[in-house]
Amino acid sequence: MENTHSRPHAVIFPYPLQGHVIPAVHLAIKLASNGFTVTFVNTQAVHHQIIKSQSLDTAMEDNQDINIFGGVCKSSLDIRYVTISDGFPIGFNRSLNHDQFWEGVLHVFPAHVDELVAKLVRSDPPVTCLIADTFFVWPTMIAAKYNLVNVSFWTEPILVLTLYYHIYLLRENGHFASHDNHRQDTIDYIPGVKAIEPKDLMSYLQAAEITSVVHRIIYKAFEEVKRADFILCNTIQELESDTISALQEKQPTYAIGPIFPNRFTKSTVATSLWSEFDCMSWLNTKPNGSILYVSFGSYAHASKRDIEEIANGLSLSKVGFIWVLRPDIVSSDETQILPAGFEDEIKNRGLIVPWCSQIEVISHPAIGGFFTHCGWNSILESMWCGLPLLCYPLLTDQFTNRKLVVDDWKVGLNLCDRFPITKEEVGEKVNCLMSGKSSEELRRNAKKVKNTLESALDREGSSSRNYDRFIENVRATIQEKHGLCFKDSNANL
Template sequence: MSKQHILAIPFPAQGHVIPLMELSQCLANLGFEVTFVNTEHNHKRVMNALADESHISRDHIHLVSIPDGLEPLEDRNELGRLSEAMQRVMPGKLEELIEKINQGEGQKITCVIADQTAGWILEVAEKMKIRRVAFCPAAAAVLALILSIPKLIHEGIINNDEPAAFTLAPEILPIGPLLASNRLENSAGYFWPQDLTCLNWLDQQPPCSVIYVAFGSFTVLDQTQFQELALALELSQMPFLWVVRPDTTEKTCNLYPEGYQDRVASRGLMVGWAPQQKVLAHPSIACFLSHCGWNSTIEGLTNGVPFLCWPYFADQFLNESYISDVWKVGLKFNKNENGIITQGEIKNKLEQLLGDENFKARASKLKELAITSVKEGGQSNKTFKNFIEWIKS
């Protein structure tokens, strides 16, 4: 049988690109040829982030791009406008790309793996008679909710006695968690260069002493909220590693309270982007103040790290509920009458989280379950092998 050639296409957001790239790395390691399609805008960001990453292996993954329909300077964070432009422009560009690949000297595309939010990709694959897979990078609970919408409309609510929602769509294959720790090379999916100096800084900190703060790629804090968080970290008297993207706030200068950086210099480190999976695996990390994106949730859980939950939008609120109410490995914040999470609230919840060893114990138990699932003989491992056989068939 000729070599299989996978075309993988994520939704153009950091939290969607990374997990599909992890799956692509897994497939490439098994000998599949993979063409990974980013938008032109994100392709440039990825290549710039890779400029200093000479040790990344891409022997079996081809990084290519197609336009997303927006002008270079238009705001890609306006998701409605971005999605409309993508649906208008990208189907035709994708079809042209596949035709170009199939007419070349290499292996033709045999399977398309597309983000489940972009149904138009699956329509292109169906039109071209190519086997297709929808990839869901969110929590299983989110997918169950989506699949249950007709039932929710009809009955109002689904209770705990209902059959598993996945029986509504038996072709769903749970294969996660997809983690960089399962391979040697770094990922070719990040939009910002990773500041690796923070790992050396973590090496200098005591075990279970550092607060790790990261809000993903979309969260934007107003100036008041940003400064409340900054002051809370100062009040904690604990070491902290804080990921502050260039666009974390709408303001680009004088972000911190006056004199703040000098006051916390001996125990606080702020970086533009961190190698998060390596950070969370570091023994110095005590807890994770997170926006509760699914990638961050999985990365924290699989390292046994308890959470302080700060969701921003979309499925992050559902993930927060699982972290705090179902798994009980983290705590929620309460906002004041002005919608602000105050420095006092942050400090109190931090003390509550780290003062109760049960949070860490429950997180460690989930870590064991996740590792068992993906290792040889585990349920996710078995499902992934079945998926591979399906692609090859």
């Protein structure tokens, strides 16, 4: 019988947003398959939404004991699941009370983290490694207090991390937080970044108001990351090589992406905050490559006007589509967001659903393109499927991600060349994406990027080698900090 103390024990704290929870879940499975005991921590509110989305008995919806990892743990992986309060009641509307909620994440949530970690260091085996999303402001304090290895987990491109990391340079040069208007010339002084235009910075670095709660979180979090023992990134070395190399000169940084569920199939661990509509039977009736997948992610909001223009543009395009339209995409109070008569007009060639399994849908041969908000998970998933992208960024890193997609890798088109967007532009760009000469070039480039992702995850690929080095170095650092000697234990899925 193996002594449980032979396992290193990592606690993982994802940011309480679906786009951050998903890669953290698959990182947890990866670590457990390499012999780690893992404690995965969701907020009670995120857990409640996940359980609710699974359509379990309503009497069980508030049951914090349901383990979302139950399926994978049957395969002998030691993944423990814990939920903690984010400081607000489960029924509190975090979307409508955005600023109040994030003030709580900034000021109240760390106390709940501290209380939990204090228990985990007395568990069997004791927790020895903290893996926290880079946007959290407390990892250094918690890691130092409990003598834990401090791993910062970054779920976006390394370009975005590097820009935040050097926010002081943007400030010094007047491209951010300028008393007058921000400079609009090319930014060419960030280590590892050849050049970037101000319009391609993250939305928070383009904002006139720079004292918001999100800005205060950013300022603190990106000082915190500089104190981490290791930075773990859901990106690919070959796609961002110069930027990664520059950051590696400052701190141990490992690109291990894309972090996907095993064999890129629908995850066995529930991570969706909404009930998923089954699109397969509808897709099975469609010709290969004929359907445009439209989704703007799990978090960002769009204006009612833009949603109406997109709807009318899809109508003009005559292209078949699946549109994932969250009920709260405009706001939690807005119920009528589509133009009158739209659903009747497109009923023979369009399917509108509130949510679906994105991996399952975009893997289907009928899908030929992706109209996206440019969330990083969506970009990685679409590249794995070799799909060209129509880019409609809404918030935060999505504007910078678009730069990578359109300018650097040339696998997508900008929707928003002109503001405001119009139905004519939507219709024209949809057709360019789905057919014709520009579409063929985008598909060729997307196939190259797909090959890069596949190669990175090969046994001798860059992401596999980086991950192995990370595991080796984390284990060595834990042994050094705690005087432990681990057996070489590896479980397999």
